[in-house]
Amino acid sequence: MIPVTTLAGRKVALFGLGGSGLATASALLAGGADVVAWDDSEERIAYATTAGIPTADLHDIDWSRIAALVLAPGVPLTHPAPHWTVGLARAAGAEVIGDIELFCRERRAHAPHAPFVAITGTNGKSTTTTLIAHLLKSAGHEVEIGGNIGTAILSLKTPQAGRVHVIEVSSFQIDLAPSLDPSVAVLINVTEDHLDRHGTMETYAGLKERMVAGVQEDGTAIVGVDDQWCQAAADRIARAGKRVVRISVVHPLADGVYVEAGRILEAQAAASREIALLGGIASLRGVHNAQNAACASAVALAFGMEPKAIQAGLRTFPGLAHRIEEVGRYGSTLFVNDSKATNADAAARALACFSDIFWIAGGRPKSGGITSLDGFFPRIRKAYLIGEAAEEFAKTLEGKAPYVIAGTLEAAVEQAAADAAAANLQQAVVLLSPACASYDQFKNFEVRGDVFRKLVRALPGVTG
Numbered sequence: 001m002i003p004v005t006t007l008a009g010r011k012v013a014l015f016g017l018g019g020s021g022l023a024t025a026s027a028l029l030a031g032g033a034d035v036v037a038w039d040d041s042e043e044r045i046a047y048a049t050t051a052g053i054p055t056a057d058l059h060d061i062d063w064s065r066i067a068a069l070v071l072a073p074g075v076p077l078t079h080p081a082p083h084w085t086v087g088l089a090r091a092a093g094a095e096v097i098g099d100i101e102l103f104c105r106e107r108r109a110h111a112p113h114a115p116f117v118a119i120t121g122t123n124g125k126s127t128t129t130t131l132i133a134h135l136l137k138s139a140g141h142e143v144e145i146g147g148n149i150g151t152a153i154l155s156l157k158t159p160q161a162g163r164v165h166v167i168e169v170s171s172f173q174i175d176l177a178p179s180l181d182p183s184v185a186v187l188i189n190v191t192e193d194h195l196d197r198h199g200t201m202e203t204y205a206g207l208k209e210r211m212v213a214g215v216q217e218d219g220t221a222i223v224g225v226d227d228q229w230c231q232a233a234a235d236r237i238a239r240a241g242k243r244v245v246r247i248s249v250v251h252p253l254a255d256g257v258y259v260e261a262g263r264i265l266e267a268q269a270a271a272s273r274e275i276a277l278l279g280g281i282a283s284l285r286g287v288h289n290a291q292n293a294a295c296a297s298a299v300a301l302a303f304g305m306e307p308k309a310i311q312a313g314l315r316t317f318p319g320l321a322h323r324i325e326e327v328g329r330y331g332s333t334l335f336v337n338d339s340k341a342t343n344a345d346a347a348a349r350a351l352a353c354f355s356d357i358f359w360i361a362g363g364r365p366k367s368g369g370i371t372s373l374d375g376f377f378p379r380i381r382k383a384y385l386i387g388e389a390a391e392e393f394a395k396t397l398e399g400k401a402p403y404v405i406a407g408t409l410e411a412a413v414e415q416a417a418a419d420a421a422a423a424n425l426q427q428a429v430v431l432l433s434p435a436c437a438s439y440d441q442f443k444n445f446e447v448r449g450d451v452f453r454k455l456v457r458a459l460p461g462v463t464g
Contacts, residue, residue: 001027002154006105008032011065013058013094015085016072017044023152024070024099025053036061038085058085063092073098073148073172079199098176099154100147100169105179107159113183114159117166117299118147120174120211121188121224123346124292125149127320128188129168131284131296135313136164139305148173164303171198174207183219184302185212186295188247190229191345195367201229209233215242220302222295226250245298249291257298259290264297264310275301276311282326283319288349322449324350328462333420335456338433339449344372347435351376354429358382358416360409363436363448365389370396370435377401381428382419384412388440409441409448413455430456 004027014025017039025048028035038058039045049055069089076083077096089096107114119129126149133145144156147167159165167182171194174180190205198204212221212233223234224247238244246256253267262279265272275297278284284293293314300310319325322340329335336354341347343366351357351373361370362385369392383403385393390405397403406412413430420428432452434445442448457464 001030002103002106002156002158003031004028004033004102004106004154005031006102006109007068010034010067011036012068012070013037013061013063013066013085013089014070015039015058015083016075017041017048017053018072018074020099020152020154021072022048022051022053023155024102026051027102027154028070029053058088063088063094066092066094069094069096070102071096071098071176073170073176076197077172077175079197096176097178098173099152100167100173100180101177103153103159103165103167104177104181108179108181111159111161114161115164115184115303116159116182117164117184117186118169118180118182118211119167119186119188119295120169120171120208121186122191122193123343123349124188124288124295125168125170126340127289127323128186128292128295129166130320131292131314131317132186132299133166134317135296135300135305135310136166136303138313138316139300139303139309141303169211171204171207174211177211179214180211181214181216182211183216184222184299185215185219186222186299187212187230187233188224188291188295189227191227192367193343193345205229205233209236213237213240213242217242219243220245222247222298222302224248224291224295225256226291245302247291247294247298249287249294257294257301259294262290264290264294266301273307275307276314278314281314281317283317284314285324286349286353288352289324322445324353325449325453327453328456328459328464330417330459330462331421332425333417333428333430335417335430335462336432337449337452337456338431339438339445339452341433341435342366342437342445344368344370344435347433348373348376350431350433351379354431355379356381356423356425356428358384358420358428358430360384360386360406360412360416360430360432360452361434361436362386362389362393363434363438364440365392365436369393373435374400381423382416384416386412386434386441387436389436409451410455413452413459417456417459
């Protein structure tokens with residue numbers, strides 16, 4: 001745990017008692033803050049109370065005594081409307097922050113030069129975060145990994161020299177971290193997402209840019225420049241005098257790290273040098289993973305790793321659960337769990353990796369649906385549509401790819417497996433890549449992916 005000493009002796013309100021909220025409350029108490037916490041869930045309130053966390057309805061407290069409201073990242077700060085606690089805090093002049101901000105303040109107060117790598121982007125954050133941690137660990141660094149990837153940042157070990165914090169940061173978390181200042185910052189890409197929480201693309205992209213622009217004066221900003229938002233951000237950050245390493249998987253760069261013909265290359269004054277080869281690494285298949293690997297390699301280079309060590313680290317990377325994860329085989333059929341693809345852009349990255357796809361898609365739809373995936377429809381042998389998006393997706397696929405409304409994941413797996421086996425193809429792929437949020441039928445994408453894996457491995461004859 002990282003005790004939050006920067007609010008010692010002050011009254012702090014906290015809303016949201018999920019995993020990160022509980023860790024934050026405990027860290028604040030350990031650091032000497034006077035905490036009062038609350039949640040919309042009576043069950044979470046009861047659990048927090050039994051864990052020794054003081055609770056009270058924040059409607060009823062004296063807000064004039066509150067120094068800060070610590071808000072869980074899942075709670076709306078601005079859109080579609082600020083949460084009621086935000087209104088009360090602002091009316092009382094209390095700052096509204098999150099757990100990432102508390103970490104940054106503790107690091108600045110006690111170990112300002114402790115290595116801190118922050119990773120954001122619309123897609124690829126978790127893979128890139130995990131891969132960076134893997135590369136640095138393989139080179140002998142002590143690494144703490146957490147943040148949006150699933151482990152609350154304040155539950156990690158304290159920042160100190162020689163200990164690297166590798167932290168995935170979402171746009172929600174950036175919004176609650178006004179002084180975010182990593183020593184190495186990574187912005188992978190920006191495409192449309194979370195507009196229900198940020199209002200406009202300009203606001204959403206601006207938050208992503210702010211994290212990277214906030215890199216320490218002697219630090220490194222690593223920015224993928226294959227979309228207009230990130231390209232413009234890289235130029236602005238460079239003009240501000242920060243060190244920028246640009247990343248591309250689309251074209252060679254005169255300065256930066258790029259991917260060409262399966263090779264990660266670093267552009268240098270005289271000629272580019274080869275950093276690593278991606279061929280044959282199943283856990284890093286696809287152009288999107290080439291981008292993730294290039295970003296991670298740039299971080300490794302910033303830490304002084306040599307190409308040989310980077311190549312060895314890439315080859316031993318086991319991959320990420322729920323992101324193009326091979327979960328089983330039956331004859332010539334490969335079953336792939338890509339449950340983390342919660343929007344169309346993420347699903348496109350998986351669809352681009354395979355042909356002869358028996359595609360399981362659907363859930364709670366996001367803006368735009370799957371219309372942007374039109375170019376991949378010829379790869380789809382048949383689609384199996386589930387959840388709230390099924391009817392909408394069926395209209396998009398009509399006349400372009402065969403489909404059936406399966407309704408549930410269980411039915412989709414059974415039907416897709418039978419059809420793939422009967423197709424007698426050289427390699428059929430049953431791909432769960434939903435292009436949707438999971439909340440209509442599952443608690444989160446992890447649960448959805450776990451259920452898919454379990455269903456696949458229960459099929460007769462399937463090997464893990």
